[in-house]
Each structure stands twice: as C-alpha cells, then as structure tokens.
Amino acid sequence: MFAEYWNPYIERMPIEDLHKLQEERLRSLVRYVHDHSRFYRQRFQEAGVEPDDIKKLSDVTKLPFTSKRDLRNTYPTGMFCIPENWVVRYHVSSGTTGKPTVVGYTQGDVDMWTESLARALTSIGLGRGDVIQVSYGYGLFTGGLGLHYGAERIGATVLPTGAGNTERQIELMQDLGSTAIACTPSYFLYINEVAQKMGVSIRNDTKLRAGILGAEPWSEETRKRIEDSTGIKAYDIFGTSEMSGPLFTECHLQNGIHIWADLFLIEVIDPKTGMRVEDGERGELVVTSLDKWAFPLIRYKTGDITILNNEQCECGRTHPRIMRILGRTDDMIIVRGINVFPSQVESVLMRIPEIGDNYQIIVDRKGPLDVMTVKVEVTESTFSDKIADLMSLSREVGRQLKNVLNITAEVELVEPGAIPRSEGKAQRVIDMRRV
Ligand SMILES: [Zn+2]
Known part of the structure; x- marks a missing residue:
C-alpha cells in the first residue's frame, strides 16, 4: 500500500493557514533579497518599494517583475544572493538565442526541489517497489537529476537511462521491470514507435504503468493517444530551470498540476498589461519562490501560458492548480x-x-x-x-x-x-x- 500523501500536514493545510505561511515567507524573502542582492535592491529602488511595504500577501503586486532578460543581463551569477562557495550545484539552460542562463542551488535548495517532487510522485501513486526510468537528459539540463533525486527520496528504484539509445531503453524497461518513465511526451511516443518495430508491446510486454511527461507543451488529445495505445497513465509534470527544474505534477486525478503554495507563490497575468487575470482565464504564469535561497525569484515571468484554478481538488490537497501549459509566450x-x-x-x-x-x-x-x-x-x-x-x-x-x-x-x-x-x-x- 502506497502512502496517499508524502507530507500530509503541508499538503492538506487549511487554505487560511497556507496563506498565512505564504505571507510570512514573502516578508522574509523580500527582506532577504533586498539585503543580499544588489540587483534586487536596485530593482526595488526603481519601483519605489521598500521591504517594509510588503506586509500582506496582496502586497506582492507592489514588487517589480523579473524575467529571463534579467538573467541574461546579469550572466552568469549576478542574481544570486549567496557567495559562490555556498553553491552546491549549477544547472545551465541552453539559450536558443543569446546567452545561456545559470541557476545555482544551496543544499537547502536541492532539498526543497527533492521534497517538491517527492510530494508530486507520491500523489500519482509511486513509491517503494516502483522502478522509475529517468529518460530525461542528465547533466546541465535539470530534468534528469531532478527526477532522480525525487524518485530516490520516495524509496523508488531509479533507472537513470538519460535520453537516447532507444532500443536499449526498451530492453532495460523489460529486463528491470520499469513501472514508470519520465521523459518528454514526444520522446515517449517515439519509444512506443521503436518498441512496436522491435515487436515489443508496452502494454503486454512491460510493467510500465505511469509516464511522467513534460518539458514541452502537449495536449489532452496526445495524453489520450498515449494512454489508449500503451495502457499507461500519462501525467503532466511542470517546472522551469529558473524555479529549480521539474517540481510539480498532477495528482492521480489528472486534473491540473498542484503547485505547492508553501514553496511558490503563483500569479497569472496578462503578459501585455502585467495585470492579474481572473481565475479560469488564460495568462502568463508568474512565480515568486518562498523557500529558495541561492537564486530566489521575485515575480518571475516564466513565459508559460496557463490557467489558474483555486478550487480545492478532490484529492484533499489544498494547494492551487494550474491547468496544462498551453504554450509559451515565445512559442506563440x-x-x-x-x-x-x-x-x-x-x-x-x-x-x-x-x-x-x-x-x-x-x-x-x-x-x-x-x-x-x-x-x-x-x-x-x-x-x-x-x-x-x-x-x-x-x-x-x-x-x-x-x-x-x-x-x-x-x-x-x-x-x-x-x-x-x-x-x-x-x-x-x-x-x-x-x-
Ligand atoms: Zn489533486
């Protein structure tokens, strides 16, 4: 029997208590970045805001937005809030245009990332006894190592295949009994195609029952195709390298991605006006990190287009959900x-x-x-x-x-x-x- 929740106290925390926790964390975050980063001090000054102006949760809108452009302008580590010798790891995302972006982690940041994924993986019914094949790239990309640590934390067995070498992936999936796979949806479709050519049916000849699919936008119709053709349950995963890496998934109900509110404060805005849109309306996801210290984020514009859902999920988790990422402002x-x-x-x-x-x-x-x-x-x-x-x-x-x-x-x-x-x-x- 698998645990229903990884961290029941936090995951089912009454919404008012969650908001109170967010408020406290927001206040200390703003003070922290102001005191530890020249970049943020300057930004706050330009926006005419002082740490003492941030009292209530709703005061977050007084803070200036940040974006990938700021990361590029301060390359490589100008937005970090700690001395470099406190960084335990770097990840670097390849920029298709311009400079790459560098993200740094303290040990606490890595632990927060791992905790977030442990909650997420538990929410889709994975745990001890599962073999999770991590077919996201390992290395500078956050996908592989992120899933790896999360899967180990919940006591699952990790098969760290990384991306590529597809026939071997399928052989190992059979020989070692992978029950879940983490990769992009398009790569999973390709794995299925290669498996068919090899005469292997994912449904009948493997133990695979879950896919943790993301890192590119995909549609509900593709989910249906994947599930119908392979018999697995396909779950959406979300996170960006600036936020740490992959962090959140849907729960077993497959109806929106739970964003842990004790770790991130999210807003959905109209990318043109910067104003918040109504719940249920499409807009750009903006995130403020509440427990991230090497490279905290203040109102970071992710470029991802989604819809916020504040209704409580039937799984009992009180944290808000975002609907599947519809695209990126720069993919549009x-x-x-x-x-x-x-x-x-x-x-x-x-x-x-x-x-x-x-x-x-x-x-x-x-x-x-x-x-x-x-x-x-x-x-x-x-x-x-x-x-x-x-x-x-x-x-x-x-x-x-x-x-x-x-x-x-x-x-x-x-x-x-x-x-x-x-x-x-x-x-x-x-x-x-x-x-
Ligand atoms: Zn749920």
Missing part, C-alpha cells in the same frame, strides 16, 4: 495577426484517427502574406490506402484547423517516419520568417 506564432499556439494545432490533429503522432508547423511569407503549412504524418494503415482518401483527409484536417484557429492552413500529409524524431524536446515550429 502570429500568423496574419492571429495568435496560434502549437498546442492548439496538436489538439486538432490528435483527434483525427487517421493522423499519426508527429507533425510540424512551418510558417513562411509569400509576398506580403504569411502562409502556415501543417505537415503531418498519417498512420501506416492510412498510408497504404488509396490516394483519393488522402485528399479528402487533407481537406478534413484543413477544415478542422480552420474551425479552431480561425485561419486557413495548408495541409501536407506525409508518410509515417517522414518528420525527424527527437530524443528530447520536439521541434514543432519552423518559422522561416525569422531565418
């Missing part, structure tokens, strides 16, 4: 003035049974006009059907995309395997206008 493509998130395209495609698991969105400019092409693989069985069927399928895909996106997309159906696979994050968007 603007086609002919209309905002398009790759996850919207994905949710349309994954509802159509003749369509395979892989797609790419290519945006280009022809003369003055943006042209969006959705290149998508069909399934093996569709591919072997007649050409005429493919043409009506292509029209149907175009029609459904137009319904959801409100713009016309060119649809290009390609044979199974035609779109390059990735062992980490999939490249879903190619924007030729930026080349």
